[in-house]
Amino acid sequence: PLISLRQLLDYAAEHGFGVPAFNISNMEQGLAIMNAAKVCDAPVILQASLNVRRSYAGDRMIVAIVNALADMYPENPICLHQDHGHNEQACVSAISAGFTSAMMDGSLMSDGRTPASYAHNVDITARVARIAHWTGASIEGELGVLGSLETGEAGEEDGSGAAGKLDFDQLLTDPCQAAEFVAATKVDALAIACGTSHGAYKFKREPDGDILAISQIEAIHHGVPNTHLVMHGSSSVPQYLQDLINAHGGEMPQTWGVPVEEIERGIRHGVRKVNIDTDCRMAMSGAMRRFALENPANFDPRAFILAGMAELETLVRDRFERFGTAGHG
Ligand code: G3H
Ligand code: 13P
Ligand code: NA
Ligand code: ZN
Numbered sequence: 001p002l003i004s005l006r007q008l009l010d011y012a013a014e015h016g017f018g019v020p021a022f023n024i025s026n027m028e029q030g031l032a033i034m035n036a037a038k039v040c041d042a043p044v045i046l047q048a049s050l051n052v053r054r055s056y057a058g059d060r061m062i063v064a065i066v067n068a069l070a071d072m073y074p075e076n077p078i079c080l081h082q083d084h085g086h087n088e089q090a091c092v093s094a095i096s097a098g099f100t101s102a103m104m105d106g107s108l109m110s111d112g113r114t115p116a117s118y119a120h121n122v123d124i125t126a127r128v129a130r131i132a133h134w135t136g137a138s139i140e141g142e143l144g145v146l147g148s149l150e151t152g153e154a155g156e157e158d159g160s161g162a163a164g165k166l167d168f169d170q171l172l173t174d175p176c177q178a179a180e181f182v183a184a185t186k187v188d189a190l191a192i193a194c195g196t197s198h199g200a201y202k203f204k205r206e207p208d209g210d211i212l213a214i215s216q217i218e219a220i221h222h223g224v225p226n227t228h229l230v231m232h233g234s235s236s237v238p239q240y241l242q243d244l245i246n247a248h249g250g251e252m253p254q255t256w257g258v259p260v261e262e263i264e265r266g267i268r269h270g271v272r273k274v275n276i277d278t279d280c281r282m283a284m285s286g287a288m289r290r291f292a293l294e295n296p297a298n299f300d301p302r303a304f305i306l307a308g309m310a311e312l313e314t315l316v317r318d319r320f321e322r323f324g325t326a327g328h329g
Pocket of ligand 3: 047082083084140
């Protein structure tokens with residue numbers, strides 16, 4: 001069955017585990033993730049971007065795929081979430097299409113790149129949360145700007161590239177403001193800026209020690225105990241996947257992501273939803289590259305895609321196990 005984000009994360013909070021939220025754009029990613037969830041006995045968050053809804057799969061297709069997955073895997077609860085909506089239309093249309101949760105990211109304006117004022121964020125998020133709650137759907141808000149604490153550059157919000165240099169404290173969500181924001185908007189989950197950024201190119205050097213602003217996470221969690229913290233930009237960009245891609249014709253410059261141990265530390269301090277897209281893309285496309293090079297006579301697309309699915313399933317199983325999601329399906 002499909003469940004709301006609130007239902008799933010209330011349960012996760014009660015039992016102290018984290019839930020990865022994987023972005024999908026097609027049936028095969030959905031099947032690979034659900035195979036992993038079945039093996040691990042894990043609940044699942046599948047999320048789709050606006051680009052996927054509007055110009056790749058389409059709403060009818062994404063919702064049909066996820067409903068079919070729910071029928072095929074009756075033991076694994078699934079939340080279908082709209083990732084990064086920047087206005088009322090994006091969120092309400094997702095819910096009316098069958099999503100059980102949506103992100104109203106009012107930290108940016110409707111264009112998805114211009115930083116928004118706090119007042120705009122509160123106003124639009126409160127309005128969308130009120131509408132969503134009429135239907136039983138959940139809303140995730142965002143407070144703060146995701147960027148790199150290493151460089152002080154604002155990260156790629158929504159993959160589209162937000163504005164220039166920011167101060168460190170602008171990059172971290174303020175705990176007092178978080179409590180005020182949650183009280184004013186009634187969001188079920190809150191995405192916070194705590195040291196991560198979107199995409200494959202998060203850090204230019206191997207992170208030594210602490211990546212996440214743990215004291216910030218703790219303070220925010222303490223101030224909003226009934227609202228679930230979300231960490232975007234949580235791909236680890238593992239070396240083995242960079243190597244897989246680069247050994248088979250790819251050309252990805254060396255980069256570093258968020259180590260899985262850091263995410264585990266975040267979960268211990270209150271993070272519940274962990275957004276992962278880049279790692280899934282790397283696993284699937286890397287394995288397809290390898291298959292293509294190793295099987296030059298093969299021209300059956302299923303064989304390529306199955307190779308990609310197997311690598312994705314391995315990655316997803318690892319995250320379910322390490323985040324503590326396994327065994328809670
Ligand atoms: O943060 C959102 C996604 O990682 C971007 O995905 O390329 O489908 O817009 P997209
Ligand atoms: P990554 O680019 O680190 O996978 O982050 C994805 C994300 O936050 C989607 O909302
Ligand atoms: Na989201
Ligand atoms: Zn995100």
